[in-house]
Amino acid sequence: MTRIPLGMPTPPGAAPAFPAAAARSTQDATLRENLRHATHTIRAKRAAAVAELSDWAELRAAGAAIKDHTLRHLDHYLEQAEAAVTAAGGQVHWAADAAEAQAIVTRLVRDTGEREVVKVKSMATQEIGLNEALAAAGITAYETDLAELIVQLGNDLPSHILVPAIHRNRAEIRDIFREHMARWGRPAPDGLTDEPAELAEAARLHLREKFLSAKVAISGANFLVAETGTLVVVESEGNGRMCLTLPETLISVVGIEKVIPAWRDLEVFLQLLPRSSTAERMNPYTSMWTGTSHGDGPAAFHLVLLDNGRTDALADQVGRQALRCIRCSACLNVCPVYERAGGHAYGSAYPGPIGAILTPQLRGTASALDASLPYASSLCGACYEVCPVAIDIPEILVRLRERVVEGGAVTIRGTRAVIRPAKGHAAERAAMRAARWTFDHPRALRAGQRLVSRTRRLHPRRLAGPGRAWSDTRELPEVPPESFREWWQRTRGPQGTA
Amino acid sequence: MRVALFVTCVNDTLYPRTGQAVVTLLERLGVEVDFPAAQTCCGQPQYNTGYRRETEPLAHRYADTFRGYDHIVVPSGSCAAMVRDNYPRLGARAAAEGRGRGLADAAASVVPRTYELTEFLVDVLGVTDVGAYYPHTVTYHPTCHGLRLLRLGDRPLTLLRKVRGLRLLELEGAEECCGFGGTFAVKNAAVSAAMGTDKARAITATGADAVCTVDNSCQLHIGGTLARQGSAVRPVHLAEILASTEGTEGKAL
Numbered sequence: 001m002t003r004i005p006l007g008m009p010t011p012p013g014a015a016p017a018f019p020a021a022a023a024r025s026t027q028d029a030t031l032r033e034n035l036r037h038a039t040h041t042i043r044a045k046r047a048a049a050v051a052e053l054s055d056w057a058e059l060r061a062a063g064a065a066i067k068d069h070t071l072r073h074l075d076h077y078l079e080q081a082e083a084a085v086t087a088a089g090g091q092v093h094w095a096a097d098a099a100e101a102q103a104i105v106t107r108l109v110r111d112t113g114e115r116e117v118v119k120v121k122s123m124a125t126q127e128i129g130l131n132e133a134l135a136a137a138g139i140t141a142y143e144t145d146l147a148e149l150i151v152q153l154g155n156d157l158p159s160h161i162l163v164p165a166i167h168r169n170r171a172e173i174r175d176i177f178r179e180h181m182a183r184w185g186r187p188a189p190d191g192l193t194d195e196p197a198e199l200a201e202a203a204r205l206h207l208r209e210k211f212l213s214a215k216v217a218i219s220g221a222n223f224l225v226a227e228t229g230t231l232v233v234v235e236s237e238g239n240g241r242m243c244l245t246l247p248e249t250l251i252s253v254v255g256i257e258k259v260i261p262a263w264r265d266l267e268v269f270l271q272l273l274p275r276s277s278t279a280e281r282m283n284p285y286t287s288m289w290t291g292t293s294h295g296d297g298p299a300a301f302h303l304v305l306l307d308n309g310r311t312d313a314l315a316d317q318v319g320r321q322a323l324r325c326i327r328c329s330a331c332l333n334v335c336p337v338y339e340r341a342g343g344h345a346y347g348s349a350y351p352g353p354i355g356a357i358l359t360p361q362l363r364g365t366a367s368a369l370d371a372s373l374p375y376a377s378s379l380c381g382a383c384y385e386v387c388p389v390a391i392d393i394p395e396i397l398v399r400l401r402e403r404v405v406e407g408g409a410v411t412i413r414g415t416r417a418v419i420r421p422a423k424g425h426a427a428e429r430a431a432m433r434a435a436r437w438t439f440d441h442p443r444a445l446r447a448g449q450r451l452v453s454r455t456r457r458l459h460p461r462r463l464a465g466p467g468r469a470w471s472d473t474r475e476l477p478e479v480p481p482e483s484f485r486e487w488w489q490r491t492r493g494p495q496g497t498a
Numbered sequence: 499m500r501v502a503l504f505v506t507c508v509n510d511t512l513y514p515r516t517g518q519a520v521v522t523l524l525e526r527l528g529v530e531v532d533f534p535a536a537q538t539c540c541g542q543p544q545y546n547t548g549y550r551r552e553t554e555p556l557a558h559r560y561a562d563t564f565r566g567y568d569h570i571v572v573p574s575g576s577c578a579a580m581v582r583d584n585y586p587r588l589g590a591r592a593a594a595e596g597r598g599r600g601l602a603d604a605a606a607s608v609v610p611r612t613y614e615l616t617e618f619l620v621d622v623l624g625v626t627d628v629g630a631y632y633p634h635t636v637t638y639h640p641t642c643h644g645l646r647l648l649r650l651g652d653r654p655l656t657l658l659r660k661v662r663g664l665r666l667l668e669l670e671g672a673e674e675c676c677g678f679g680g681t682f683a684v685k686n687a688a689v690s691a692a693m694g695t696d697k698a699r700a701i702t703a704t705g706a707d708a709v710c711t712v713d714n715s716c717q718l719h720i721g722g723t724l725a726r727q728g729s730a731v732r733p734v735h736l737a738e739i740l741a742s743t744e745g746t747e748g749k750a751l
Contacts, residue, residue, distance in 0.1 A: 019687070
């Protein structure tokens with residue numbers, strides 16, 4: 001199966017809008033079954049893990065409050081973090097956008113003289129398309145997270161934040177290992193089956209060579225503690241621990257919203273994150289490091305702080321909630337739209353409900369894809385319910401829909417600007433205006449209802465044109481002989497006259 | 499106690515039976531109910547599609563229409579949630595844009611008086627047994643905005659359990675969205691249909707005679723999908739079940 005790369009860095013002008021991509025992916029029976037099975041399993045486990053804590057609501061409120069406080073004083077905490085990291089022997093670099101971050105990391109790797117790097121699973125580096133940028137500079141990046149390895153070997157794209165290969169089943173993974181492992185290093189063992197233990201062992205043997213030979217590692221971070229300059233990576237395979245400790249140089253690319261004020265704040269997030277993401281009570285491998293230590297771990301540490309649209313999102317009073325996100329994926333796992341459309345339809349590193357609110361804020365709403373993302377939701381609210389930092393995703397979706405159809409004031413690279421409504425909504429806008437006018441004139445509404453009722457025998461059972469979107473899969477309702485208001489007026493007298 | 503029915507535009511135009519059932523039910527419970535004819539639509543389709551400015555006159559209209567009533571009863575979870583959840587947002591935005599407090603005040607005046615039907619029955623009237631008779635098997639689909647925005651909780655099921663003759667069948671994956679979502683149903687027709695298909699299959703698998711909700715807009719989608727699948731299960735609004743008594747029960751199915 002070939003998949004068109006839809007990475008964050010390239011303007012997705014040519015990428016299909018969400019509805020078109022989803023119309024194709026919903027027809028993929030294997031994908032649907034893989035996703036249904038995986039999301040329903042993790043959904044049930046998360047619910048059980050969360051139900052164990054009697055103070056979950058308080059933890060959730062605390063998580064949101066800590067993030068809101070930090071975002072309100074982001075300048076302060078970032079400078080504090082920079083000073084602490086520098087004092088501990090690290091070097092801090094500031095990247096305003098993806099291109100700057102790519103250039104900084106490429107230069108840092110080149111300075112080491114190495115041509116290969118190992119990577120800890122990182123959303124920030126996916127977002128900026130770092131692997132592709134490094135490849136263009138002749139540097140090979142090896143993904144070491146099992147699911148990221150599957151995606152990389154399969155020349156595929158991640159479709160989930162936590163489980164990037166969620167769209168693959170074990171038989172597909174076996175085939176990918178057999179076919180592609182040899183090209184990247186140690187080949188898959190002969191006679192590899194689709195038993196999970198065998199697949200994991202094949203990956204372990206393949207990756208071990210990378211861990212032991214790599215001189216440079218690239219990671220992201222889940223948290224950056226401002227008071228101490230400590231970075232935190234939360235993972236469950238141990239590959240992160242290897243990458244963070246064995247190489248000589250470590251480069252961490254971290255979104256500026258990952259900062260938290262103090263060490264004690266981790267108490268909240270290290271409860272919220274594992275239960276929400278993997279349904280674990282305690283995270284298996286939590287790696288923390290502060291700058292460099294002589295004779296222990298990487299001798300050189302670089303922190304690349306990434307903006308890439310975050311301060312623009314911060315300027316929006318409703319949309320800024322999205323910056324609280326701790327990338328747990330709980331919203332993906334409960335989303336009925338994600339479950340059916342799959343992650344690739346969202347066309348960015350961030351699929352699912354969080355992607356639908358984050359991508360249009362980080363990239364803007366100029367492309368057809370990005371303008372369609374806020375509509376990739378039935379507004380059922382399941383995402384908000386499970387979000388461990390209480391991001392009101394439906395509220396932001398509606399806010400972004402308004403930006404798409406009405407335009408208005410936004411912040412682009414730190415400057416306030418007024419954007420025009422997105423193209424292609426003229427007919428809808430006219431219909432909405434007409435509906436509003438009718439609803440503001442009850443007599444007209446009643447006349448319209450009468451017309452529909454009187455002609456009800458003439459209505460087609462299937463609609464043509466845009467109405468086909470409804471009647472291709474659903475019968476039309478039978479129109480009643482009279483509306484409620486007609487009935488009321490007929491039976492309850494003249495006070496009901498409109 | 500002055501009680502007004504906000505029937506909603508969908509019920510008014512396509513499901514007058516639901517409105518009639520609410521009137522029958524409330525009058526049977528001794529409530530005098532009025533239908534102010536200036537009412538139209540809460541503005542939810544406009545608002546949720548992004549047309550906030552087109553929504554504002556409709557919010558004003560709602561507040562003007564129902565001025566003076568103690569309680570506004572809405573036989574729709576999502577329309578009641580539109581008023582309670584989004585009117586304050588509309589008001590706050592208008593105020594923040596320097597357009598005065600008018601809309602915010604209008605919102606504040608209607609929010610505490612707006613009740614979804616089951617809230618009005620259980621919380622205001624304090625009844626759970628409304629004296630209904632409905633000799634059919636029924637499965638209940640909790641619609642999203644009633645479930646997650648209004649937090650209706652057990653109210654609908656409590657009311658259904660007290661209906662004589664009714665046998666309630668559990669729906670698998672009940673709390674999953676049916677896929678309607680207003681304009682989502684046409685903007686993302688493929689995903690909407692996929693969700694609707696799964697929901698309709700789960701409903702049919704219960705073997706019930708009817709699927710009950712508190713939202714006819716969702717029923718438009720669920721019922722349309724069931725019919726296309728050739729399912730024998732019929733969509734019925736909760737009000738129609740609660741209004742049924744001996745001698746009338748055949749009409750609601």
